[in-house]
Amino acid sequence: MKNFFLLLLTAFLFLGCSSKNLPLETVNKVDIQxxxxxxxxxxxxxxxxxxxxxxxxxxxxxxxxxxxKVVNSCTQIKTGEKxxxxxxxxxxxETNSKLKVSFFRPFYGDYWVLMLDEDYxxxxxxxxxxxxxxxxxxxxxxxxxxxxxxxxxxxxxxxDASKFxxxxxx
Numbered sequence: 001m002k003n004f005f006l007l008l009l010t011a012f013l014f015l016g017c018s019s020k021n022l023p024l025e026t027v028n029k030v031d032i033q034x035x036x037x038x039x040x041x042x043x044x045x046x047x048x049x050x051x052x053x054x055x056x057x058x059x060x061x062x063x064x065x066x067x068x069k070v071v072n073s074c075t076q077i078k079t080g081e082k083x084x085x086x087x088x089x090x091x092x093x094e095t096n097s098k099l100k101v102s103f104f105r106p107f108y109g110d111y112w113v114l115m116l117d118e119d120y121x122x123x124x125x126x127x128x129x130x131x132x133x134x135x136x137x138x139x140x141x142x143x144x145x146x147x148x149x150x151x152x153x154x155x156x157x158x159x160d161a162s163k164f165x166x167x168x169x170x
Contacts, residue, residue, distance in 0.1 A: 029097065036061055
């Protein structure tokens with residue numbers, strides 16, 4: 001019995017130290033007006049809702065109540081079918097760097113801006129549980145220099161770059 005409790009305590013210690021429970025630093029401030037508009041997905045961690053997608057975009061616009069309308073679009077690689085999902089987002093603090101996004105209310109997910117170009121040309125967005133991560137750009141491609149700059153930041157943020165799916169943008 002004593003060994004069982006020791007094993008259980010050790011398991012909790014290891015789980016408590018996993019990257020999923022580590023703090024995650026966001027950018028200091030996001031100007032929502034500059035963030036609005038269309039972003040092209042450059043890379044993502046694969047998830048069921050984006051599986052098999054290419055030409056992925058996200059469009060953000062301001063609603064009258066101050067919330068952000070989110071429209072995600074993609075084309076299925078195998079069928080050419082275009083799909084679209086509409087959701088809503090809101091900032092959780094005055095920095096606007098931590099948002100909650102929902103496509104299936106009342107369920108919301110974290111959308112944290114982790115890296116943002118000063119001219120809002122590219123962004124790195126993820127979740128504090130490290131299960132979601134996207135590289136977004138105002139253009140369909142990014143330079144090798146920008147890509148390397150973003151990838152170099154991932155170890156400090158405790159994200160695994162090998163999990164990236166690089167999005168096809170025709």
